[in-house]
Amino acid sequence: MMWGGAHGWWGGLGMILFWGLIIAVAVFVFRMLTSNRIGETRDAMKILKERYARGEIDEEEFLRRKQQLQG
Template identity: 95%
Template sequence: MSTYMMSMKTCVSALLASTVPALADPGSNGNDTFGHMMWGGAHGWWGGLGMILFWGLIIAVAVFVFRMLTSNRVGETRDAIDILKERYARGEIDEDEFQRRKQQLQG
């Protein structure tokens, strides 16, 4: 499982876990006209679902932006000569092949 999926599952789990106290106790202000946001008032369950979706979207966008900004691919450019040197160092090509390709790349 990718790190991204694990972090998304963690965010969603934390978001859902944070709504449990509101669901468990509808509350009362003395005249029973209004409880917590998810139980009383005009929004009912739709308001709670909308809140979960809203914060889930905010967290998902934040995670996506953070991963894009910290990705190794950002700004990573490798020169062809560097790749050729790495292949030679690993033993994938011999010295003659290295010299021939190096000359082709240089002009």
């Protein structure tokens, strides 16, 4: 009887893949539950600064909106 034959290799590989999949799903679920992406609230001034830095708005628009946000 060959206990360590070809079936043993496939069984071991299958077990590694099975546990790898279980761990990957657990990590994915954990990240989704602890993520702030859903319902995330970001500071308006920070968003404004990011848009200005990326060049989406010019200086005049930035200053106008900054003034509106500050008061």
